[in-house]
Amino acid sequence: LKYANFFSLPIRPNPPLSAPGLFYVRGQRVVANWGPNVAWPFDLTADETKLGVEGMWEKYIGAWLEGLGDVTAPGWPSDPRLETLDRMSVAEFLRSRGASEGAVALLRVGFLDLVGDGIDSYSALLMLRRFALRRTESLRFSITGGADRLPRAFATTLAARIRYQSPVVRIEPGETSASVVIGRDGQHQRLTADHIVCTIPFSVLKSIDVSPSFSPQKARAVDQLPYTSSTRVYLQFRRKAWTSERPYVTAVTDLPMKWVFEHTASQPGPRGILEAQATGVDGRRVAQLGESDRVQFALSQLQRIFPGLSGDFERGVSKSWDEDPWARGAFAYFRPGQMLSLLPHIVRPEGRVHFAGEHASPWSAWMEGALESGLRAAREVNEAPPAAR
Ligand SMILES: Cc1cc2nc3c(=O)[nH]c(=O)nc-3n(C[C@H](O)[C@H](O)[C@H](O)COP(=O)(O)OP(=O)(O)OC[C@H]3O[C@@H](n4cnc5c(N)ncnc54)[C@H](O)[C@@H]3O)c2cc1C
Structure with missing residues (x-):
């Protein structure tokens, strides 16, 4: 928010979670909110039905949050009692708290x-x-007009300092300075500085030459940190047939396309664009399809949620973050056991190389995480002992 205000970007509040949304689950359309007493097509216990999704979050998850401590504190999680939680998958955790199989299926x-x-x-x-x-x-x-207005605002302000078309091909950490080698027009150039802040996602960094190598713990974190696969397909329709029901669309599904968003709700004109999102295994499956098959697959999924929609379809386009050579995945996550084994080594500087990016922040998978970790890395540089500068 601070930077959105700093760049005078127009913002608008998202609809609250309590607003009714559209769900397409177990082949049925359900208009509901996350509250109590919804007739979900899942085999819930009477108590779970009474609680609703929000109530179940509170019962099975909320009650455990107090024991976590300050999850934003440097060095978290240092309490060894949290290791048991780290070793469990989310599904195992929910079952261990008494959630029924129907509740696990709904909460996912x-x-x-x-x-x-x-x-x-x-x-x-x-x-x-x-x-x-x-x-x-x-x-x-x-951000009205798209979240990319925020990085664009940074890019415009910092234009004179940014080198485009100059990927880092090698990092050279050191105790008194550090260098990067960049490739440009087929030539290599070494840039040396007192400190370097590396914000390259680990999914990309693991293929970049580092010499002398990072510590074994850092190298393991870079190598093993997994990233979520995400493929999104954007479909344009000549009219927004869905607005007869509600002014905008957010549909949650148990189909391979798990979320549907309309991003054109605030734009003038009759046309609308729906975004269909596939993540994880489904994200990789959709990414294996050719471009026109991705679009047709997404359209067939939307057609199940909104029968008759395909008559208004005009065109579509897709993006797979796994295929993006500068991302190699959408955002970092931790497999069971990795919060304790990898997290402490992600943020720790290597000599004069500091680390920032969503993967190096508690707010991972958010722009907030990129900003928060960037500020933290800047503080590390500023607070480095003067004698060592
Ligand atoms: C599909 C999707 C939807 C999202 N939606 C939201 C949302 O609605 N709200 C929200 O807050 N967050 C959202 N996020 C998350 C947000 O985009 C990220 O958390 C944020 O962009 C992370 O910033 P970063 O700087 O860590 O990494 P990135 O934004 O990935 O930036 C890394 C940069 O490093 C560059 N790079 C890579 N390799 C090299 C190299 N060798 N040399 C030089 N540069 C290199 C890349 O080009 C890139 O510019 C979304 C993410 C995805 C994938």
């Missing part, structure tokens, strides 16, 4: 399944950290 839809390869694949401690941070939020905002 729309939120818990969007990380890694879903609730069997990632650390329960990571899920708990995400919930703990969510509790600190009062309202979420979107």
Whole structure:
């Protein structure tokens, strides 16, 4: 928010979670909120039905957040008692707290399944950290005109300092200075500085030459940190047939396309664009299709949620973050056991090389994480002992 205001970017609050949304689960359309007494097509216990999704989050997850301590504190998680939570997958954690199979199936839809390869694949401690941070939020905002206006505003302000078309091909850490070698027009150039802040995602960094090598612990973290696969397909329709029901669309599904968003709600004109998101295994499956098959597959999924929609379809385009050579995945996550084994080594500087980026922040998978970790790395540089500078 601070930087959105700094650059005078227009923001608007997102609809609250309590607003009714559209769910397409077990082949049925359900218009509901996360509250109590919804007739979900899942085999819930009477108590779980009465609680609703929010009540179940509170019962099975919320009650455990107090014991986590300050998840934003440097060095977290230092309490060895948290190791048990780290060793469990999210699904194992929910079952161990008494959630029925129906509740596990419902809770994974729309939120818990969007990380890694879903609730069997990632650390329960990571899920708990995400919930703990969510509790600190009062309202979420979107930047009108697109979230990319924020990095563009930074890029415009810093234009004279940014070197485009100059990928780092080698990093040379040192105790009194550090260098990077960049490639440009087929030539290599070495740039040396007192300190370097490396914000390259580890999924990309693991293929970059580092000499002398990072410590074994850092090298292991770079090599092993997994990234969530994400493929999104954007479909344009000549009219927004869905607005007869509600002014905008957010649909949560248990189909391979797990979320549907309309990003054109605030734009004038009759046309609308829906975004269909596939993550994890489904994200990789969709990415294996050719471009027109991706679009047709997404359209066939939307057609199930909104029958008759395909008559208004005009064109589509897709993006796979696994295929992006500068990203190699959407955002970092932790498999069971990795919060304790990898997290302490992600942030730790290597000589004069410091680390920032969403993967090096508690707010991972958010722009907030990129900004927070950038400020933390800048403080590290500023606070380095003068004698060592
Ligand atoms: C599909 C998707 C949707 C998202 N939606 C939201 C959202 O709604 N709200 C939100 O807050 N966050 C969202 N995020 C998360 C947000 O985009 C990230 O958390 C944020 O961009 C991370 O910033 P970063 O600087 O760590 O990494 P990146 O944004 O990935 O930046 C890394 C940079 O390093 C560059 N790079 C890579 N390799 C090299 C190299 N060899 N040499 C030089 N440069 C290199 C890349 O080109 C890139 O510019 C979303 C992410 C994805 C993938």
